Amino acid sequence: MATEWRTWNVDDARAHVRAPLADDDKYSRGVLGVVTGSVEFPGAAVLGVSAAHRTGIGLVRYIGPRNVRREVLARRPETVAGRGRVQAWLLGSGIDPTRRSFLLLGDLQHALADGVPVVLDAGALDLVGTHTAPTVITPHLRELVRLLNAREIPSTIEEVRADPGEWARRAAGELGVAVLLKGATTYVCDPSGNHRVVTAPTHWLATAGTGDVLGGILGALAATHHGELAGDAEALTDLAATAAWVQGEAALRASTANGGGPVAALDIAEAVPGVVGALLAG
Ligand SMILES: NC(=O)C1=CN([C@@H]2O[C@H](COP(=O)(O)OP(=O)(O)OC[C@H]3O[C@@H](n4cnc5c(N)ncnc54)[C@H](O)[C@@H]3O)[C@@H](O)[C@H]2O)[C@@H](O)CC1
Numbered sequence: 683m684a685t686e687w688r689t690w691n692v693d694d695a696r697a698h699v700r701a702p703l704a705d706d707d708k709y710s711r712g713v714l715g716v717v718t719g720s721v722e723f724p725g726a727a728v729l730g731v732s733a734a735h736r737t738g739i740g741l742v743r744y745i746g747p748r749n750v751r752r753e754v755l756a757r758r759p760e761t762v763a764g765r766g767r768v769q770a771w772l773l774g775s776g777i778d779p780t781r782r783s784f785l786l787l788g789d790l791q792h793a794l795a796d797g798v799p800v801v802l803d804a805g806a807l808d809l810v811g812t813h814t815a816p817t818v819i820t821p822h823l824r825e826l827v828r829l830l831n832a833r834e835i836p837s838t839i840e841e842v843r844a845d846p847g848e849w850a851r852r853a854a855g856e857l858g859v860a861v862l863l864k865g866a867t868t869y870v871c872d873p874s875g876n877h878r879v880v881t882a883p884t885h886w887l888a889t890a891g892t893g894d895v896l897g898g899i900l901g902a903l904a905a906t907h908h909g910e911l912a913g914d915a916e917a918l919t920d921l922a923a924t925a926a927w928v929q930g931e932a933a934l935r936a937s938t939a940n941g942g943g944p945v946a947a948l949d950i951a952e953a954v955p956g957v958v959g960a961l962l963a964g
């Protein structure tokens with residue numbers, strides 16, 4: 683029987699964003715720990731951290747190489763550098779998995795041992811299955827193929843491109859985690875059989891760094907919903923679909939602000955507050 687994919691819409695997204703209340707403080711709203719970026723890709727860290735702040739979060743802690751840290755703080759001085767308690771982790775964007783130092787691997791493993799929800803992207807995708815915390819992986823097509831082949835699940839880019847939803851479903855089942863498979867159509871599913879699909883409202887999204895922005899949005903949503911996730915790990919699937927929806931709408935807003943013209947990844951992060959505001963107002 684063909685898998686039914688539920689189209690994630692504005693009302694679904696609205697149900698998964700929240701505004702702070704009178705008794706909130708920065709810790710109750712959620713703290714996101716971020717291990718992203720590298721000497722090769724410092725921008726990925728800036729993009730993810732910026733997107734997390736713009737999604738609305740209590741606090742972001744950043745861990746990474748000194749030069750990357752400097753870039754992150756220059757762009758987002760509200761970020762706190764170094765370790766501390768967090769309610770969710772975003773790991774791997776802008777990291778080359780073949781060039782991880784022992785120090786970096788230690789930081790990643792420390793985060794994975796924390797037990798709080800984890801978003802695994804790019805250079806941390808291969809760590810899936812090394813921990814038990816609620817996890818969502820965010821590969822694009824090539825990354826999913828590499829990951830599956832490394833786990834002795836043979837696949838080719840052509841096969842996955844021909845039926846991305848089915849391969850996302852299979853990956854969720856085999857790897858035992860939620861999967862967000864990126865593309866013009868983004869498939870989000872989990873081993874429990876939740877299937878969500880998000881169609882991007884603009885193809886200007888197909889530009890460098892937009893996946894890093896998506897990671898930041900999703901990390902922030904996971905941290906701000908830590909209470910709910912503690913009782914219902916499957917909620918991570920809906921938060922992932924919401925992140926993809928918000929990212930798409932932010933790209934559309936950023937493009938519309940320029941007459942329907944192109945957007946760069948940071949423009950999308952900057953447009954996220956308008957999307958969240960409109961959701962909360964609706
Ligand atoms: N500003 C930044 O710092 C950015 C960092 N990024 C990071 O870059 C890393 C690699 O991500 P990718 O999605 O590119 O990985 P891919 O798996 O798509 O690419 C892997 C390799 O293939 C090469 N490649 C792919 N398509 C190519 C083409 N059309 N022509 C020439 N070479 C091609 C790339 O140079 C790269 O060496 C990730 O860690 C990601 O987070 C990207 O998000 C782009 C922006």
Ligand SMILES: Nc1ncnc2c1ncn2[C@@H]1O[C@H](COP(=O)(O)OP(=O)(O)O)[C@@H](O)[C@H]1O
Pocket residue numbers: 822864865866867868882884885886887888889890891892893894895896929
């Ligand atoms: N043709 C397209 N139309 C709309 N969105 C797209 C298209 N191609 C990719 N995307 C979206 O753009 C983002 C690209 O992410 P990714 O491949 O990780 O790039 P990067 O590593 O440069 O950030 C994803 O959110 C994906 O869903």
